[in-house]
Amino acid sequence: MHLIHVLIVCLIFLPSFIYSNEDFYQLLGITKSATQRDIRRAFKRLALEKHPDKRTGDPDAHAEFLRINRAYEILRDDELRKKYDTYGEEGLKDDFNRGNQYQSWNFYQHNFGIYDEDPEIITLSRADFLQSVDGAQDVWFINFYSPQCSHCHDLAPVWREISKLLEGVIRIGAINCQDEWMMCNEQGIRAYPTLRIYPKRDTYQGSREKDALIHYAMSFVSANVIKFDDQMFKNFEFDKTKPWLISFCREIDEGDCLDDDQVYKLAVMLNNLVQVASVNCHTDPNVCNQLQPQSSILYYPIEELSLNNSYKITSLNLKDIVSQILALLPDLSLITNDQFNKLTNHLKQSTVVKPWLIHFVDQIDNDKDHDLRKLPSMLTGKYY
Numbered sequence: 001m002h003l004i005h006v007l008i009v010c011l012i013f014l015p016s017f018i019y020s021n022e023d024f025y026q027l028l029g030i031t032k033s034a035t036q037r038d039i040r041r042a043f044k045r046l047a048l049e050k051h052p053d054k055r056t057g058d059p060d061a062h063a064e065f066l067r068i069n070r071a072y073e074i075l076r077d078d079e080l081r082k083k084y085d086t087y088g089e090e091g092l093k094d095d096f097n098r099g100n101q102y103q104s105w106n107f108y109q110h111n112f113g114i115y116d117e118d119p120e121i122i123t124l125s126r127a128d129f130l131q132s133v134d135g136a137q138d139v140w141f142i143n144f145y146s147p148q149c150s151h152c153h154d155l156a157p158v159w160r161e162i163s164k165l166l167e168g169v170i171r172i173g174a175i176n177c178q179d180e181w182m183m184c185n186e187q188g189i190r191a192y193p194t195l196r197i198y199p200k201r202d203t204y205q206g207s208r209e210k211d212a213l214i215h216y217a218m219s220f221v222s223a224n225v226i227k228f229d230d231q232m233f234k235n236f237e238f239d240k241t242k243p244w245l246i247s248f249c250r251e252i253d254e255g256d257c258l259d260d261d262q263v264y265k266l267a268v269m270l271n272n273l274v275q276v277a278s279v280n281c282h283t284d285p286n287v288c289n290q291l292q293p294q295s296s297i298l299y300y301p302i303e304e305l306s307l308n309n310s311y312k313i314t315s316l317n318l319k320d321i322v323s324q325i326l327a328l329l330p331d332l333s334l335i336t337n338d339q340f341n342k343l344t345n346h347l348k349q350s351t352v353v354k355p356w357l358i359h360f361v362d363q364i365d366n367d368k369d370h371d372l373r374k375l376p377s378m379l380t381g382k383y384y
Contacts (some may be wrong), residue, residue, distance in 0.1 A: 024071035024084060032085070036076060036125050040113045043072040047112070053105035070099030076179070078127045111147035114156055115174040120163035122173045126183040129175065133198050140198040141166075141217045142173040144184055149192040158210050162217070165210075168269045168319055170217050223267035225260075226277040230286040244300040245274045245313075245325060248293040250281040257296045258316060269322050273329065274299075297321065299328055332359070 025032055028042040046068050048054075055061035074080045074092065083091040092098070103112070115121040124133065124142070133140050143159055145152035163172040177184035177192065187196075195204040195213070197220050206212050228236070228246075238244075245266070249257040258266070260278070267276040281288035291298075291305060297313035313324050335343070335358075343356060 027071045039075050040116050044113050047108040051105040069102045073099035118160050120167045124173050124175050126180050139220050140171045140173050142196050144175050144177055144189045144194040146178050146192040152193045155193050162213050169265045221268045223271050225267045228279045228287050229284045233287045240302055242275050243302050245276050246298050247278045248296050253296050
């Protein structure tokens with residue numbers, strides 16, 4: 001009877017300890033729209049502050065951190081997070097052991113979330129990978145790593161550097177195989193770090209030096225850059241279906257202009273949106289005399305290449321250049337409620353008609369709106 005009494009007490013005690021009215025999102029200090037990166041960053045901050053290793057004199061430290069750890073373990077798992085969002089903790093009765101174990105404070109300080117503070121590196125969960133990488137046409141360079149791997153930590157500074165140099169050109173990702181072990185097994189990852197290009201699924205085997213990694217990654221992207229010289233420019237037939245972006249190196253710039261590698265990266269970033277060209281005014285002065293550039297980078301709308309029909313680009317930073325170009329592209333059309341109703345009726349009644357792609361927004365976000373301006377060029381002939 002004594003043994004049965006003890007078991008009953010334990011079974012009653014365990015759920016009351018685990019289940020509580022405290023919201024997991026509030027516990028981590030995040031909103032319900034938090035991304036996986038937001039969740040990891042919030043948990044790491046709390047782990048460094050609330051870990052029992054740092055609260056050795058507090059008898060409640062272990063219980064409080066178990067609660068924080070459980071909130072993290074539930075919310076970082078996409079399926080468990082859906083259960084929790086739908087049913088609360090009552091929906092997690094089959095997962096009551098999740099979060100009952102945690103690492104040392106030293107682990108969270110040095111090994112947890114290696115790339116979570118690097119905005120240029122996209123930390124991917126399995127759901128992220130399936131949605132954004134698997135089957136997509138965008139070029140990804142992904143680092144499959146383990147936080148317990150010393151070589152992975154050695155590579156981290158280089159990975160951060162190339163992510164900044166290739167931002168906007170190639171998507172740089174990182175996957176923690178300790179957390180995402182199922183996906184890493186599915187991808188056949190057997191050693192850390194494994195560096196792989198998608199969608200080609202080509203695994204890098206060379207030196208882990210920055211220049212070698214960049215050269216390898218850039219071999220998987222292509223773009224067309226026209227190098228104008230005096231003879232070519234005289235007879236060149238300009239394609240007027242797209243705007244032009246021309247990089248000039250003038251004597252007045254004293255070398256402060258884009259080099260060939262930067263122009264090529266820019267062409268990759270603006271692929272299918274803008275035609276990119278470069279001119280060396282020192283070796284080909286006639287081109288520059290005709291165009292009379294007032295800046296080292298000029299944007300020309302579709303109509304013609306002329307001094308009176310150009311816009312100065314005010315930065316040599318590739319990301320800033322792209323942002324300025326997107327702002328100059330035609331904006332998407334706004335439709336009223338009446339226009340939308342007429343459109344839906346037309347689509348219902350017509351047998352042969354192009355589909356429409358409509359973006360519904362509740363507020364204006366200039367950064368996202370600029371990105372959406374890429375769509376008309378990318379979907380020419382397919383959608384309105």
